[in-house]
Amino acid sequence: MVKLRDGLGFSKTSSVSRKSLTSLTDYFSSLLPSHDQVEFSHESQRANRGTSRENQGDRARKCLRIAETFSSRQGEGKLTGTTSFFIRTSGCNLRCWFCDTPYASWSPKGDKYSVDDLVKAARDIDATHVVLTGGEPMLPKESVLLCQALRAAGLHVTIETAGTIDRSIECDLLSISPKFRSSTPDANEHPNWARLHEQRRLPVDVMKRLIERAPDCQLKFVVDSPDDYDELMSIVRAVDVVASDVWIMPQGSTIEALDKAIEWLKPWCEANDFTYCDRMQIRWFGNRRGT
Numbered sequence: 227m228v229k230l231r232d233g234l235g236f237s238k239t240s241s242v243s244r245k246s247l248t249s250l251t252d253y254f255s256s257l258l259p260s261h262d263q264v265e266f267s268h269e270s271q272r273a274n275r276g277t278s279r280e281n282q283g284d285r286a287r288k289c290l291r292i293a294e295t296f297s298s299r300q301g302e303g304k305l306t307g308t309t310s311f312f313i314r315t316s317g318c319n320l321r322c323w324f325c326d327t328p329y330a331s332w333s334p335k336g337d338k339y340s341v342d343d344l345v346k347a348a349r350d351i352d353a354t355h356v357v358l359t360g361g362e363p364m365l366p367k368e369s370v371l372l373c374q375a376l377r378a379a380g381l382h383v384t385i386e387t388a389g390t391i392d393r394s395i396e397c398d399l400l401s402i403s404p405k406f407r408s409s410t411p412d413a414n415e416h417p418n419w420a421r422l423h424e425q426r427r428l429p430v431d432v433m434k435r436l437i438e439r440a441p442d443c444q445l446k447f448v449v450d451s452p453d454d455y456d457e458l459m460s461i462v463r464a465v466d467v468v469a470s471d472v473w474i475m476p477q478g479s480t481i482e483a484l485d486k487a488i489e490w491l492k493p494w495c496e497a498n499d500f501t502y503c504d505r506m507q508i509r510w511f512g513n514r515r516g517t
């Protein structure tokens with residue numbers, strides 16, 4: 227039986243001091259690597275590992291802003307049905323108009339927790355699988371240490387990312403969800419975000435490097451209409467993944483919307499050897515937080 231938790235699922239009175247944030251702009255400036263990318267090298271990978279004593283201190287000190295944690299079943303992709311502990315970082319460098327976690331993107335919420343707090347929360351519920359999601363979990367540089375600590379604790383780690391930020395980061399499954407031009411927010415309502423979203427959403431070279439380093443990967447696309455098909459095919463060709471690593475789900479947050487999309491999207495997926503990926507969490511739990 228799946229045990230669901232609402233909210234963070236562990237004490238908010240952490241012994242770790244939380245920095246007060248002067249403004250969201252300052253916060254995101256401190257998170258963003260220059261040019262949205264951190265170049266990978268074996269040197270930087272070694273530096274990331276550090277000594278075990280340094281790492282112990284870092285794990286207690288380094289904090290991430292977390293929108294929520296919860297235990298649920300993975301509803302999408304290769305590990306659909308696997309009970310997992312979800313850690314949702316707060317903050318995103320994109321602004322998809324349909325974002326179903328606005329509390330981690332448009333209006334980021336959440337307190338800061340140390341790497342040790344998060345590993346302990348996963349171990350306390352005897353998790354075997356952890357999903358680091360967002361928002362954009364590659365945005366905080368502390369995610370590198372978090373994934374390293376989770377894997378050192380014997381946990382299987384999936385990272386769910388839009389694939390726009392290049393970090394040397396450990397995981398077992400890298401799940402990239404590239405964003406189509408149809409995801410861009412309305413330019414009249416959000417001119418700044420429309421421009422940034424368009425600039426940042428599709429760095430193919432970054433995606434290729436992330437995929438090359440990952441032990442296993444999947445590409446998940448959220449398709450809004452058949453107008454997305456051409457761009458989808460060009461992305462699959464550009465990042466050079468096999469069809470069996472491509473999972474496609476409909477844009478929609480109700481069972482009615484999913485049922486409608488099956489009619490036109492599933493046959494197209496089958497014709498192209500892609501896997502149609504019904505968003506099972508919506509069918510199981512409805513569109514609500516903590517699932």
Ligand code: SF4
Binds near residue numbers: 331360
């Ligand atoms: S990338 Fe994900 S979290 Fe960020 S705005 Fe788009 S859907 Fe939301």
